[in-house]
Amino acid sequence: MRGVSDLHSPVLAWYDEHARALPWRGNGATAWSVMVSEFMLQQTPVVRVLPMHAQWLERWPTPTALADDDSGEAVRAWGRLGYPRRALRLHAAAVAIRDQHGGQVPESYDDLVELPGVGDYTAAAIASFAHGRRHVVLDTNVRRVLARAVSGEEFPPPSVRKAERELATSLLPEDAPTAATWAVATMELGALVCTATNPDCDRCPITDRCAWVAAGRPAYDGPARKVQSWAGTDRQVRGRLLAVVRESAGAVPRRRLDQVWTDDAQRERALASLVVDGLLVRVEPDHFALP
DNA sequence: TATGCGTGGAT
DNA sequence: TATCCAAGCAT
Structure with missing residues (x-):
């Protein structure tokens, strides 16, 4: 097997060229806009988040602005994004930021993960994307990329296992700025190229060193991946x-x-x-x- | 660890 | 048409 460091350069170069210019990335983004995006993106596609994110940031440009409004307004403004408890938790998180953090989105993972609606992924994502800190950001995209490129399997296991987290940790670049870019780059690769269905391996920057491709792209044979029912629930x-x-x-x-x-x-x-x-x-x- | 929690587009 | 899937969290 090649050294894992061989993955960094092609993925980072690919991201530099192909990254989407999303509102919560780049110079115009604030820690708050990143935080709002992360809540909205939990289990929800980017294309549906884009208009809602713009509306929210215009109406509530800071955590305190949201905290000072009624939580019901947050639920109403959530519209049809789905999982409306996220709106309630985002409002509660804004209240905590106003009352306990001087109105500023916390920078540390430990402070972030204490906020309502913020779990391991979201805390790491905000710390990394908004504050440039070095964290393993393990979302469904990253998990799929690593499962394929390194483990040679089509999909990761249903829940994050110790070995999987250790693998992601071992791949994390040492310096914080590069680690933050690596995190968003691997996510973007999973979202745009190394997709769950019909991955576009011809456009993948690491297809020549992908364990799954090398194995002939074998079908997933792990525990059944359950899809939640909807009608009648x-x-x-x-x-x-x-x-x-x-x-x-x-x-x-x-x-x-x-x-x-x-x-x-x-x-x-x-x-x-x-x-x-x-x-x-x-x-x-x-x-x-x-x- | 398994389950419940919305919504809508793609295949 | 039915199924799958989309930057998870809380319990």
Whole structure:
């Protein structure tokens, strides 16, 4: 096997030439704009995030601006991005930044990961992309690139294992600026070339040293990768219920919510779970509104 | 570790 | 049409 350092130069050169000019990259970006983008990009494609990100940054250009607004406004402005708990958590994170960090997005991983809605990936991403710090940034793109290029497998295991993290750590460039570029470059390579389906190996800068290509691109044979169901699930009902309230000016009477789903028990369960999650509040005997 | 959590485009 | 997938997090 070639030394792992052989991967760095071609990937970094490829990124320098092919990186997308996204609003949360480059000189115009702030730590806050990076943070907003990372929340929105959790399980959501870039093309759908772009317009929402612009709207949010125009309306709430700083963490304090968002923190000073109602959390319900964040949920409403989240629109149809999906997983609206992210909006609630981003608002809560903004409150924590205003109250505990002087209104400035924290720079350290340890401070970031304490914020609501910020896990290992997002903390590392903000620390790396916004502050130039040296961290292993292990998202689904990076995991897939390393699984193929180094491990010779089509897909990584369902969850991050110790060996996988150790591999990513061993590949991380020593100096912080290069490590940060390496992180975003491997993510970009996974997003644009080394995709989950139909990877474009002909355009890949490391195809000549890719273990998976060398092995003849064998099909994935690990544990079954489960795809979540949608039709008929509580998630679908929750989505319909919240959409009604989101698109209404004020509180919504229960009888309007009754119309979005015929199964009474499931509808009530979904409604109750939205209240538990804090996405809806019961404001009158039988009315519901955003928080 | 396994599960639940939205939405919509691509194949 | 049904399935897969998209920069995860919290429990």
